[in-house]
Amino acid sequence: MKKVPVLEIFGPTIQGEGMVIGQKTMFVRTGGCDYRCSWCDSAFTWDGSQKPDLMQADEIVEKLEKQGGDVFNHVTISGGNPALHSGLAEVISLLQNKGIKTAVETQGTIWQDWMLEIDDVTISPKPPSSGMETNWNKLDMYMRELLNHSNNDLSLKVVIFDEDDLTYAATVHERYPEVDMFLQTGNDELETSDNSWLLSHLLEKYEWLVDKVLQSERLNEVKVLPQLHTLLWGNKQGV
Amino acid sequence: MKKVPVLEIFGPTIQGEGMVIGQKTMFVRTGGCDYRCSWCDSAFTWDGSQKPDLMQADEIVEKLEKQGGDVFNHVTISGGNPALHSGLAEVISLLQNKGIKTAVETQGTIWQDWMLEIDDVTISPKPPSSGMETNWNKLDMYMRELLNHSNNDLSLKVVIFDEDDLTYAATVHERYPEVDMFLQTGNDELETSDNSWLLSHLLEKYEWLVDKVLQSERLNEVKVLPQLHTLLWGNKQGV
Numbered sequence: 001m002k003k004v005p006v007l008e009i010f011g012p013t014i015q016g017e018g019m020v021i022g023q024k025t026m027f028v029r030t031g032g033c034d035y036r037c038s039w040c041d042s043a044f045t046w047d048g049s050q051k052p053d054l055m056q057a058d059e060i061v062e063k064l065e066k067q068g069g070d071v072f073n074h075v076t077i078s079g080g081n082p083a084l085h086s087g088l089a090e091v092i093s094l095l096q097n098k099g100i101k102t103a104v105e106t107q108g109t110i111w112q113d114w115m116l117e118i119d120d121v122t123i124s125p126k127p128p129s130s131g132m133e134t135n136w137n138k139l140d141m142y143m144r145e146l147l148n149h150s151n152n153d154l155s156l157k158v159v160i161f162d163e164d165d166l167t168y169a170a171t172v173h174e175r176y177p178e179v180d181m182f183l184q185t186g187n188d189e190l191e192t193s194d195n196s197w198l199l200s201h202l203l204e205k206y207e208w209l210v211d212k213v214l215q216s217e218r219l220n221e222v223k224v225l226p227q228l229h230t231l232l233w234g235n236k237q238g239v
Numbered sequence: 240m241k242k243v244p245v246l247e248i249f250g251p252t253i254q255g256e257g258m259v260i261g262q263k264t265m266f267v268r269t270g271g272c273d274y275r276c277s278w279c280d281s282a283f284t285w286d287g288s289q290k291p292d293l294m295q296a297d298e299i300v301e302k303l304e305k306q307g308g309d310v311f312n313h314v315t316i317s318g319g320n321p322a323l324h325s326g327l328a329e330v331i332s333l334l335q336n337k338g339i340k341t342a343v344e345t346q347g348t349i350w351q352d353w354m355l356e357i358d359d360v361t362i363s364p365k366p367p368s369s370g371m372e373t374n375w376n377k378l379d380m381y382m383r384e385l386l387n388h389s390n391n392d393l394s395l396k397v398v399i400f401d402e403d404d405l406t407y408a409a410t411v412h413e414r415y416p417e418v419d420m421f422l423q424t425g426n427d428e429l430e431t432s433d434n435s436w437l438l439s440h441l442l443e444k445y446e447w448l449v450d451k452v453l454q455s456e457r458l459n460e461v462k463v464l465p466q467l468h469t470l471l472w473g474n475k476q477g478v
Binding site for chain 1: 251252253259260261262263309310311312313421435438439442445446449452453454455456458459460461462463464465467470471
């Protein structure tokens with residue numbers, strides 16, 4: 001069994017964003033990322049500030065079951081970039097054998113065949129404000145693989161901080177018009193613990209994003225969402 | 240052409256709730272309802288306080304296009320209960336001819352064949368707190384018709400105010416386990432114009448609902464959502 005570096009296993013909670021927003025789920029957050037987004041809200045997965053546990057697939061599933069008991073049947077694998085870890089194949093297969101659904105979020109840079117087995121796949125290419133550069137050829141191959149060889153529910157998600165990000169999102173959307181597209185308010189206040197201030201700040205940003213999308217012909221088909229968990233619980237980790 | 244009583248045509252805005260939450264859409268709100276839910280947030284559609292315009296299908300589509308210009312391609316038909324109006328068949332067909340998608344929300348009491356033509360169908364049976372009684376035979380027939388004869392995306396949505404409503408929602412969910420199920424925070428403060436107070440009140444209620452769902456084995460598969468438009472804009476009509 002290949003081990004997987006795990007930073008957090010938590011839940012049950014709700015998925016606060018994207019294609020299955022509101023879904024009751026457990027989270028497995030893996031360590032390590034090939035990106036270093038300037039505004040990453042989980043930088044502890046790659047900046048060395050928190051140390052992952054190297055866990056076997058059966059240990060991961062055991063911990064999920066111990067913690068979630070009978071009140072879950074959906075597991076979200078997040079990161080970092082979980083696509084760094086081939087060992088997740090076994091986690092997914094163990095969960096499937098128990099009738100538990102899975103979701104993943106990744107930027108679409110590193111392929112893993114287990115991607116085809118996931119129920120809810122979110123590909124989240126990173127816009128200019130992240131400081132990262134999109135490799136379009138790689139992303140094309142990634143999307144083609146998912147569209148041609150999988151029955152999973154597939155979506156794209158782009159986090160938006162500014163106008164350039166919006167233009168980028170429109171480009172992504174037009175490149176893969178058959179894929180459901182989600183735009184999400186970026187959180188530029190990751191350090192504050194003043195939750196009521198953060199709430200009004202993020203709702204203002206969400207309203208700005210809604211207004212921009214409403215005015216754009218290129219974004220008629222998209223869904224615009226906030227992060228519900230941040231509205232509820234601020235920047236708290238593990239919820 | 241059969242005329243349709245229309246109370247509001249507004250947008251583009253976002254759909255604030257349910258299966259296509261966050262979707263850019265225009266709204267057509269029809270007048271009249273066979274229900275009188277105690278907490279109805281659109282009681283003006285049936286309590287006589289606002290007078291509908293009787294409009295022909297082409298007039299409705301014309302107004303949508305005049306108001307939405309080129310920045311929409313999704314129209315949500317809401318009420319009241321839009322299933323009262325056979326004249327909507329023509330509206331839907333005109334929109335489809337223009338490549339515009341449609342959504343509808345109805346409690347599942349009155350059948351219309353145009354229901355099969357809608358892209359995103361939300362059936363929202365009303366829980367005990369509404370004061371309404373569910374006719375299960377009718378609802379069974381309704382769901383069977385949609386499941387057997389349509390290719391639309393179908394969901395159930397139940398608004399939750401209390402524990403009895405949650406039990407009701409679990410019963411609905413178990414009766415139609417193959418249908419995506421959304422639970423939604425009820426708004427019990429329809430009169431207030433203090434938006435910042437309402438926001439914190441509704442988020443508290445949302446957190447209560449999330450906690451309850453997380454604890455319930457019967458609700459492992461559901462999605463729990465607030466009303467985003469109310470978080471953003473309070474009780475304002477026409478947004």
